[in-house]
Amino acid sequence: MKTISILIPTYNEEENVEPLTEAIRKELREELPEYDYEIVFIDNDSRDKTREILRKLCREDQKVKAIFNAKNFGQFNSPYYGLLQTTGDCTILMCADFQDPVSMIHRFVREWEQGYKIVIGQKTSSRENRFMYFLRSCYYKAIKRFSDVEQIEHFTGFGLYDRSFLEVLQELKDPTPFLRGIVAELGFKRKELPYEQQKRRAGKTSNNFMRLYDAAMLSFTSYTKIGLRLATFMGFGISLLSMIIALVYLILKLVFWNNFVAGTAPILIGMFFLGAVQLIFMGLMGEYILSINQRVMNRPLVIEEERINFEKS
DSSP states (O other): OOEEEEEEEESSOTTTHHHHHHHHHHHHHHHOTTSEEEEEEEEOOOSSSHHHHHHHHHHHOTTEEEEEESSOOOTTHHHHHHHHHOOSSEEEEOOSSSOSOTTHHHHHHHHHHTTOSEEEEEEEEESSOHHHHHHHHHHHHHHHHHBSSOOOTTOOSOEEEEHHHHHHHHHHOOSSOOHHHHHHHHOOSEEEEEEEEOOOOSSOOOOOHHHHHHHHHHHHHHHBOHHHHHHHHHHHHHHHHHHHHHHHHHHHHHHHGGGOOOOSHHHHHHHHHHHHHHHHHHHHHHHHHHHHHHHHHTOOSOOEEEEESSTTO
């Protein structure tokens, strides 16, 4: 009998983990009775009662497993590490807040049975904030346009991954993994299933501006060169413009001599403009250097504090 692993990253999801576990059990029992399963939670140092509830679920059912991180290792490292700890013939990654529909599980598996090694959910609409959905659409289109690697629009990681693909992930040794990009770059035969993102069932999202910025910059620095090339092209362009302005200024000064008075305003404006452009691109290059630095340090993805029910597998 083949085994399906369901991986659920958590952070302050005390109101969701128990009803989600029951919903997944019901889905597997009714739609996929021919499969064995495990439900694996990886908790990123929750500050509420999430861990207490997970311990209770693990005591009641040996098929429910939990990994407790020693601290919060970020929104990318924890799910990626969790994928590598699952033991099933395939693993389905989904969020804990019901935004990823549980009803998609059997649809993923049926496509996997047809030979697809990766079956992912692709958002076609969302019941969440429409403005945020619009901004994400613009972001995905920009990354897709500038990236040398194929990018998947409105893909959050929600999907099914075959054991053979997880073995590829195991060999990558990437300390700052971006699963969405890796699936597009290294993924095997893939099927994309459209779905509507649901509203969060309970609790409050942990996403804020800095988390969204980190996600955007990780994909930007990992899969595009446009930032560095734009800095180079603009540098050449502004240098050429500055030389032309300087030459025009010199000619006017020589022709009209003492009658030509330009004042200091143009010089000050030019200096401030050039300084602003330099600062912007220094910051952008800093993002690339930060990404390189994190990879060179090669720190572990996650440090575990505790794991439950794995020794009984």
